[in-house]
Amino acid sequence: MRExxxxxxxxxxxxxxxxxxxxxxxxxxxxxxxxxxxxxxxGGAGALLYIWLWLLVPTAAxxxxxAQRAFNPRNIAENFARGFGASGAGRDGTGRDxxxxxxxxxxxxxxxxxQPGAAAVQAEVAAPRLLQRGGKEILIGAAxxxxxxxxxxxxxxxxxxxxxxxxxxxxxxxxxxxxxxLDDSRRSGLMDRAxxxxxxGAVRLLAGLVLVVAGIVTMVSGSITWExxxxxxxxxxxxxxxxxxxxxxWVLKYWRDxxxxxxxxxxxxxxxxIAAHLHDSVLQTLALIQNRAGSEQDVTRLARAQERExxxxxxxxxxxxxxxxxxxxKAVAAEIEDAYGHPVEVVAVGDAAMTDRHEVLVHATREAVxxxxxxxxxxxxxxxxxxxxxxEVFVRDRGPGFELASVPPxxxxxxESLIGRMERHGGEARIRNTGSGTEVHLSLEHPQEGxxx
Amino acid sequence: xxxxxxxxxxxxxxxxxxxxxxxxxxxxEVVAEAATVEQxxxxxxxxxxxxxxxxxxxxxxRGGGGAEVVAGCAALLGETKFLALSVSDSxxxxxTVIRAGARGYVTKTVSGAEISDAVQRVxxxxxxxxxxxxxxxxxxxxxxxxxxxDDELDKLSARELEVMRLIARGYQYKEVAKELFxxxxxxxxxVSSVLRxxxxxxxxxxxxxxxxxxxx
Numbered sequence: 001m002r003e004x005x006x007x008x009x010x011x012x013x014x015x016x017x018x019x020x021x022x023x024x025x026x027x028x029x030x031x032x033x034x035x036x037x038x039x040x041x042x043g044g045a046g047a048l049l050y051i052w053l054w055l056l057v058p059t060a061a062x063x064x065x066x067a068q069r070a071f072n073p074r075n076i077a078e079n080f081a082r083g084f085g086a087s088g089a090g091r092d093g094t095g096r097d098x099x100x101x102x103x104x105x106x107x108x109x110x111x112x113x114x115q116p117g118a119a120a121v122q123a124e125v126a127a128p129r130l131l132q133r134g135g136k137e138i139l140i141g142a143a144x145x146x147x148x149x150x151x152x153x154x155x156x157x158x159x160x161x162x163x164x165x166x167x168x169x170x171x172x173x174x175x176x177x178x179x180x181x182l183d184d185s186r187r188s189g190l191m192d193r194a195x196x197x198x199x200x201g202a203v204r205l206l207a208g209l210v211l212v213v214a215g216i217v218t219m220v221s222g223s224i225t226w227e228x229x230x231x232x233x234x235x236x237x238x239x240x241x242x243x244x245x246x247x248x249x250w251v252l253k254y255w256r257d258x259x260x261x262x263x264x265x266x267x268x269x270x271x272x273x274i275a276a277h278l279h280d281s282v283l284q285t286l287a288l289i290q291n292r293a294g295s296e297q298d299v300t301r302l303a304r305a306q307e308r309e310x311x312x313x314x315x316x317x318x319x320x321x322x323x324x325x326x327x328x329x330k331a332v333a334a335e336i337e338d339a340y341g342h343p344v345e346v347v348a349v350g351d352a353a354m355t356d357r358h359e360v361l362v363h364a365t366r367e368a369v370x371x372x373x374x375x376x377x378x379x380x381x382x383x384x385x386x387x388x389x390x391x392e393v394f395v396r397d398r399g400p401g402f403e404l405a406s407v408p409p410x411x412x413x414x415x416e417s418l419i420g421r422m423e424r425h426g427g428e429a430r431i432r433n434t435g436s437g438t439e440v441h442l443s444l445e446h447p448q449e450g451x452x453x
Numbered sequence: 454x455x456x457x458x459x460x461x462x463x464x465x466x467x468x469x470x471x472x473x474x475x476x477x478x479x480x481x482e483v484v485a486e487a488a489t490v491e492q493x494x495x496x497x498x499x500x501x502x503x504x505x506x507x508x509x510x511x512x513x514x515r516g517g518g519g520a521e522v523v524a525g526c527a528a529l530l531g532e533t534k535f536l537a538l539s540v541s542d543s544x545x546x547x548x549t550v551i552r553a554g555a556r557g558y559v560t561k562t563v564s565g566a567e568i569s570d571a572v573q574r575v576x577x578x579x580x581x582x583x584x585x586x587x588x589x590x591x592x593x594x595x596x597x598x599x600x601x602x603d604d605e606l607d608k609l610s611a612r613e614l615e616v617m618r619l620i621a622r623g624y625q626y627k628e629v630a631k632e633l634f635x636x637x638x639x640x641x642x643x644v645s646s647v648l649r650x651x652x653x654x655x656x657x658x659x660x661x662x663x664x665x666x667x668x669x
Contacts, residue, residue, distance in 0.1 A: 345584060347623075349591040349592045383622040387596055394622045396622055435628075
């Protein structure tokens with residue numbers, strides 16, 4: 001299959017058109033560049049072609065963005081529809097919904113030229129962008145060489161028509177600067193309207209405009225006298241203002257449409273994401289529950305696991321960092337709940353960053369919860385409390401309870417993995433029979449430096 | 454034999470309402486059911502029940518859910534007690550409805566017997582705390598804050614902290630009483646006092662904690 005026509009962002013001198021074209025046509029970049037230059041010398045055709053391609057061909061980043069925004073969620077939604085269709089219910093409604101969405105996703109101008117070659121796109125995006133910097137330097141170098149060549153030619157006696165060339169060069173430079181800006185803003189601006197590039201972009205646009213205007217004025221001033229210049233300039237400005245006035249509503253409308261469409265697309269994406277999540281988790285579990293309706297224990301276990309997963313997704317405490325003590329204890333509780341089918345309720349106050357000693361605490365907690373699940377059954381309560389001074393874990397069950405003294409010495413579980421382990425790491429483990437179940441209390445003093453609480 | 458406790462069940466899921474009705478024991482009589490904020494407020498005003506079992510998430514009204522029902526029945530708060538029932542364990546939902554005036558909170562997954570106990574307790578003017586609610590309280594008031602005077606709204610007393618910790622550890626009221634060598638009545642007094650503080654406190658940390666979670 002032929003590579004998609006995409007402007008290259010890494011191997012570029014001006015805008016990566018040649019490199020993209022070369023990859024698309026499967027010929028060497030050098031040949032394309034030479035060809036382009038030759039065409040450019042043939043009455044500027046190459047330059048025109050270049051500019052045209054520049055405007056119409058998207059960059060890899062553009063494509064990746066479009067792929068990310070339009071394709072991924074849609075794939076998920078399609079999966080969702082397919083999953084629905086497989087079960088035979090609501091196929092039509094969902095299916096049509098998805099197609100309708102297809103139609104409504106319109107892409108930024110200039111993108112439909114290519115096909116989504118997702119893998120190639122990803123690879124290109126990942127490639128280092130160092131060369132881009134080099135490209136700029138090459139460009140400046142080329143300009144300097146050209147200028148030098150011109151000066152040498154002048155010295156050698158060849159008369160260059162400076163009066164014509166300088167303004168043309170200025171106009172070209174101005175246009176390039178302004179278009180580079182357009183290019184950038186299309187790339188980043190559509191993705192997020194972060195104002196970081198705002199000031200710089202305005203300066204660039206202004207510089208480009210000044211160059212172009214100055215070039216045109218200089219060019220025109222060759223044929224008109226300065227006295228006639230001002231009225232002409234004024235007249236042109238008046239015409240420009242009139243055109244702007246007429247076009248402004250359209251521009252505004254276009255902008256507003258773009259905005260609504262963008263927010264609509266964001267909503268669609270969110271909806272698709274939620275649909276996908278519900279499909280992957282809840283619907284699957286419900287199907288499983290229907291299959292296992294005979295086994296009460298399986299059903300309870302599935303329901304608990306699904307509840308936990310959904311709760312985590314919906315109500316996750318944003319402040320709670322992943323990988324911290326509470327997170328780890330919750331993971332341990334979930335694991336044992338799944339393995340033994342007894343509900344494990346975790347209540348946490350505060351949190352602490354993990355250290356090696358906290359790792360020990362998590363292991364001991366695991367052992368305690370597992371013992372409770374194995375020997376006591378029923379509901380198990382886990383309470384984690386972290387203060388700057390210490391971390392504590394209480395594991396409580398409602399089983400028959402046991403006396404540590406009555407445990408045979410050869411049974412190493414409790415003594416070794418709970419008490420011994422905690423004590424070796426400067427912690428403490430106490431097991432007591434509350435009369436209606438057993439409670440294991442694990443505590444770990446923190447060294448003086450504070451922890452998050 | 455004492456009069457049964459008259460209860461209105463407010464939940465938008467009919468399956469859950471009927472399941473709950475079947476689970477509640479004979480001390481409790483369900484006099485009305487409601488599925489939306491408006492229905493709930495109307496039913497409560499009509500029936501004047503002892504206890505309202507109130508789902509935190511409800512359709513209708515201005516989207517305020519259970520808290521809006523409590524607010525809509527503010528005039529009855531003296532005679533009608535609210536017990537929040539929720540499937541959501543998020544602090545936002547629970548603390549909002551508690552601060553609106555509910556006297557307790559239990560998760561929907563607990564057994565019928567436990568809910569019946571909580572209804573009894575709330576009907577008797579006490580507060581019903583689940584381990585998770587106790588966890589929220591400890592999180593909000595801090596585990597080290599100790600009030601010098603019991604009446605101080607912004608801090609918990611040492612005893613209240615102990616009680617909250619035990620509840621968070623999964624102890625029932627009678628087990629807390631046994632553990633601390635106090636009567637169940639005293640435990641209930643402490644819990645009610647914590648509830649009052651949770652409802653009324655404007656403690657700086659509580660406010661910040663709530664703002665963090667977009668509660669207030």
